[in-house]
Amino acid sequence: MQKPSSVVYVWHHEYTKESDSFIPTESRNEMVHSLIESYGLLDKMNVVSPRQATMDDLKAFHSPDYLERLNSSPNDPLASEDDDEYGLGYDCPKKDGIMTYCLRVAGGTTTAAKLLGSGICDVAIHWLGGWHHAKRSNASGYCYVNDCVLGIIVLREKFERVLYIDLDLHHGDGVEEAFAGTGKVATLSLHKYEPGFFPGTGSLVDNGFGKGQNYSINVPLLDGIKDSNYINTFDKIFPTLVENFEPDAILCQCGADGMNEDPMRSFNLTQRSLVHCVKQILKVKLPTLLTGGGGYNSANTARCWASVTAAVASECLSEDVPEHVFFTRYGPHFELSIPEGMRKDLNSEEYLEEVVENVLKTVKKMKSKGL
Numbered sequence: 001m002q003k004p005s006s007v008v009y010v011w012h013h014e015y016t017k018e019s020d021s022f023i024p025t026e027s028r029n030e031m032v033h034s035l036i037e038s039y040g041l042l043d044k045m046n047v048v049s050p051r052q053a054t055m056d057d058l059k060a061f062h063s064p065d066y067l068e069r070l071n072s073s074p075n076d077p078l079a080s081e082d083d084d085e086y087g088l089g090y091d092c093p094k095k096d097g098i099m100t101y102c103l104r105v106a107g108g109t110t111t112a113a114k115l116l117g118s119g120i121c122d123v124a125i126h127w128l129g130g131w132h133h134a135k136r137s138n139a140s141g142y143c144y145v146n147d148c149v150l151g152i153i154v155l156r157e158k159f160e161r162v163l164y165i166d167l168d169l170h171h172g173d174g175v176e177e178a179f180a181g182t183g184k185v186a187t188l189s190l191h192k193y194e195p196g197f198f199p200g201t202g203s204l205v206d207n208g209f210g211k212g213q214n215y216s217i218n219v220p221l222l223d224g225i226k227d228s229n230y231i232n233t234f235d236k237i238f239p240t241l242v243e244n245f246e247p248d249a250i251l252c253q254c255g256a257d258g259m260n261e262d263p264m265r266s267f268n269l270t271q272r273s274l275v276h277c278v279k280q281i282l283k284v285k286l287p288t289l290l291t292g293g294g295g296y297n298s299a300n301t302a303r304c305w306a307s308v309t310a311a312v313a314s315e316c317l318s319e320d321v322p323e324h325v326f327f328t329r330y331g332p333h334f335e336l337s338i339p340e341g342m343r344k345d346l347n348s349e350e351y352l353e354e355v356v357e358n359v360l361k362t363v364k365k366m367k368s369k370g371l
């Protein structure tokens with residue numbers, strides 16, 4: 001029977017366990033799910049097993065030659081000759097089972113998008129997704145297939161205008177690039193933007209092109225941003241963006257690598273920022289798909305996404321992490337709240353005001369219901 005909250009949680013035991021061997025963070029996805037389960041949140045949502053994507057599904061965005069290369073054996077020297085051209089090496093090495101992993105990640109996000117399109121739910125969560133750096137013919141930054149782009153393509157079968165919001169520490173370059181030439185998909189990315197920091201794109205003046213001019217919105221932030229500045233910045237932009245773009249559906253990538261204590265050592269955020277942004281997004285009452293993304297401190301990523309899940313399910317969580325299989329990983333304080341970092345916040349009031357002012361100028365040039 002459908003639960004009244006109409007929240008779908010896309011999850012599969014085997015996919016979750018397997019996915020952890022393709023990300024650089026020990027047991028992260030298992031820890032996320034276990035924490036959500038231990039807080040009793042699975043009883044508050046409709047848990048749905050995803051359909052695995054097909055190669056044809058991936059071809060909705062990715063090029064056949066890239067997929068062929070991705071599908072070739074990592075032990076075949078002939079097939080590996082120019083893997084570098086496809087980004088397959090360094091942080092995206094080819095591994096046994098990579099294609100199955102990709103089909104499952106993509107299948108989870110597209111399953112969530114289909115459920116939203118069919119009206120079965122209002123919100124769909126897929127924490128294994130959010131691999132926003134992958135390009136049409138390139139793997140990049142731990143991302144082999146861009147499930148966000150594939151999810152948006154599926155959403156657009158039912159919804160005319162889709163708003164993509166990227167809360168990851170890194171710029172959502174793959175998604176922005178995929179839709180930079182259309183006014184049907186608007187992208188908003190809040191990210192660290194400093195010389196030499198991956199992926200190096202996402203400046204204030206990168207706003208799309210052609211029919212997509214002014215529909216790519218970038219909010220470049222500096223090291224050390226804390227919750228209050230992050231939340232204020234989001235709140236000054238998001239309502240105006242919704243008013244001007246008038247989306248029909250939203251996909252939000254909730255990367256947790258901006259959390260304090262992440263090995264990226266960049267922002268000072270706690271889960272309060274992401275919970276706040278997601279609550280604001282839900283207030284708009286549009287079909288909403290939430291994915292994961294970065295997050296390289298497993299316990300804090302689990303704390304963050306369990307807190308977001310609770311917010312979506314309108315539940316309050318106890319501050320004491322429940323005893324469960326990964327309990328010892330939450331020491332020494334065993335509490336749900338991530339402490340805010342103490343790094344200096346380099347985002348001055350003047351800097352953020354200037355960024356917001358410029359962003360709003362671009363947002364106001366969007367033609368509602370146009371293009």
Ligand SMILES: [Zn+2]
Pocket residue numbers: 168169170255257293294295
């Ligand atoms: Zn990231």
